[in-house]
Amino acid sequence: MDLGFLIKDPRGRTELRLGGATTLEQRLAFLNDASTRIGSTLDLAQTCREVLDVAVPRCADAGGIMVQERLITEGEFPVRPTDGTALVRRVATAVAVENPFDWDRAFPVGEVAVYPPYLPQGQAMATARTVLVQRLDQNVGDENARAFGRDVIAKILTGCSLLVAPLLARGNVLGFFVLVREPCSEPFRSADVALVEELAARTAICIDNARLYARERRTALALQSSLLPAALTAPPGLEVAHRYLPASDLAGVGGDWFDVIPQARERTTLVVGDVMGHGVRAAAAMGQLRTATQTLASLDLDPAELLYRLDRVAEQLHLEQIATCLCARYDRAAGTVQIACAGHLPPMLVHPHGTVETLPVVPGPPLGISSERYELCEFALPAGGLLVLYTDGLVEGREWDIDEGLAKLRGLLTGPPLGIERICDVVIRAQATQTERDDIALLLVKAL
Template sequence: MTPDFVIKDPRSRVELRLRGDASSQERLAFLNDASTRIGSTLDLTQTCREVVDVAVPRIADASGIMVQERLITEGEFPGHPTDSAALVRRPATAVAVDNPWDWATAFPAGEVTVYPPYLPQAQAMATAKTVRIPYIDQTIADDNARAFGRPIIARLLLGGSFLITPLIARGNVLGYLVLVRQPCSEPFQEPDAALAEELAARTSICIDNARLYHRERRTALALQSSLLPARLHHPPGLEIAHRYLPAGDLAGVGGDWYDVIPLPGDRCALVVGDVMGHGISAAATMGQLRTATQTLAILDLDPGELLFHLDNVARRLNPDQIATCAYVTYDPATGAVAMASAGHVPPLLVPPGGEATPLPVVPGPPLGVGGERLETCTATLPPGGMLALYTDGLVETRDRTVDEGIATLCSLLSGPPRALERVCDTIAEVRRQADERDDMALLLARAVERAT
């Protein structure tokens, strides 16, 4: 059974059911309670689950919610304000009945379907008006069963009562809330319809908010993904591996990027950066800075000089956004490494089979802040040694400091040599388990053992 099929004790109906003659204060108290429980997150499925959880058993024995599939998958309103032939999905169902497994079979959570126009569900979608059926006769029950090829539907609905209320936001029908009472319960009355419409109105606002949130997040992720390199340059003398994990929510989707840029004389530059801020604007700025870095790299500047010029570019692009960046050059002929940091976490050096340690880079101001020339530091990458560049989303969490995170990353990188892809997988899995709300970029480069 999925978590989106909610089962409640049918005996709770006696104690909790809002009676047909309930006072206006009782109905208002129910709606106030619903407002505090619905929309606790910006997850659309969770919102739908909260709605049916509120409705059952307070006003119905069973409840399901249907949302237009396009709204769920694309975050877009349908092409027409009302549409009885729209493809809809049932994100959640709740029941307080003696035979819950029969209801799960008849009305499975997650089902995607189209309701025939002769059914009351489709009529609510077509008219944007509540449909109340005090008594479900044999014809209505059989029509529902026939439409989905499940005879059990007729048996469950016959003799009960229907209340189908459209979910409307910005003049568009997003779907509908369906409430069912069994023959043993009092049929739906006009006051129940008014109450359901209030509940649906509040639900529609939450669903629309979730739609907008997920649409912006999908857009930011799509933009960010399109601006990251599909295939990195593999320079002579280095093995390269990389990972990028997006944030778990929009508040963390920013502008992490990484790159490997060829330089004259078989040398290369390794770059990792992070635009501060979130959403589409940060992702767009990231793309501009990545392009600017590639352009400046053609000039073959030393790392500190390059980041100085990149800072000037950043201030012209968007003075309201700043970024951090680590820029490292490597010469396979000598193993020489030169690096500079604009407010970025330090690269790590892992000697062959040894322990990872942060490189002694002197961090300057972030891009977009400075105007200062940054110091270029040097080191040597021995054959078989590895460099690790990363963003702070990998090491800084709500529960640990950056220094603690770097120490943890060093422990994951240390030890006997392993395939770079395997190392990346291990680090990415640790990051996934932490469920952090920030992007993460990781770039590993290992010096190939030179033949003797």
């Protein structure tokens, strides 16, 4: 059964029900309780479940929340039609009845449907006004059953009291909130309308917040997929593995990047960079620098010359954030790697026998500070040697300083050789336990 279908104990209806004799203080206490329990997350489905968990059985014997389909799939406000073409999805249902599985069959969670304007639900959507039906007669029950092709709907709705409140946010109808009381229960009265409308208004705000979060995340993930390589193809003579872990759980993107760029004459340019900060702004700056790096690499420049020109590009871009970069070029025929550094942490080399060395590259200033030149360093990269390039988020954090982080990384890399995908997993898992951290990029390149 779907998690969005909540079954409550019907025995609680008598003692919990807010009826016509409910005092103002009791209603205010109910709304206060609802405010503390609704919107605990930015997940739309969870928000809807929380609302119904509050409303049933205190307000009704059964309830459901329908949200416009385009709002869920695209995060956009759809136009509110008045001709019965509003496409909505049932996000959650709750019941406190003796026959809960009839309600599950009648109103399945996840169903996408259109409520014609002659039904109370369609009227609420079309007019943006609450609709109260004290008792549904047989004709209305049959109309609901015919509209959805399920006779069980007429069976359980006929004789019920129905209250449908539109979910309004920013002047738009997000969907509707429907509450049902069975024939054996006291029907809804006009006094109930204000209470339910207030609950619907708070629900709509939470749903809209969830919509904005989901849209922001979709945008950020689309940006990330366009800026970072979806997959790196290992050039001949190299085995490559990589990991990217953004610090921002909300946006899901950051300012770190990496690249493996094959070149002529069995050469390969390796790049790892870091735009300070994280989130969409850092990612946008990163995308500009990564594109420039790929273009410059196509000119077959050595790493020092590439960084010199990239520094000029960064200066012209007027980046607000500081950026660092490490560029290496592996020459398979010579068995060597040339490296230049623009304010970045030095790479590590894991020798075939398992010892680890931090390569003594000469650090230059970060990008965009108009450096005169960057110094080129050259090292041997024998078959079986593993070059480790990374950003500072991997070795620096609140739990330890950078020297401790570098020592920890060397310890993780030292020892019997492992597959490089396994090494990536071990290193990232050890670092990701930090509660507060920066973006992390890790690039491993093994000479074959």
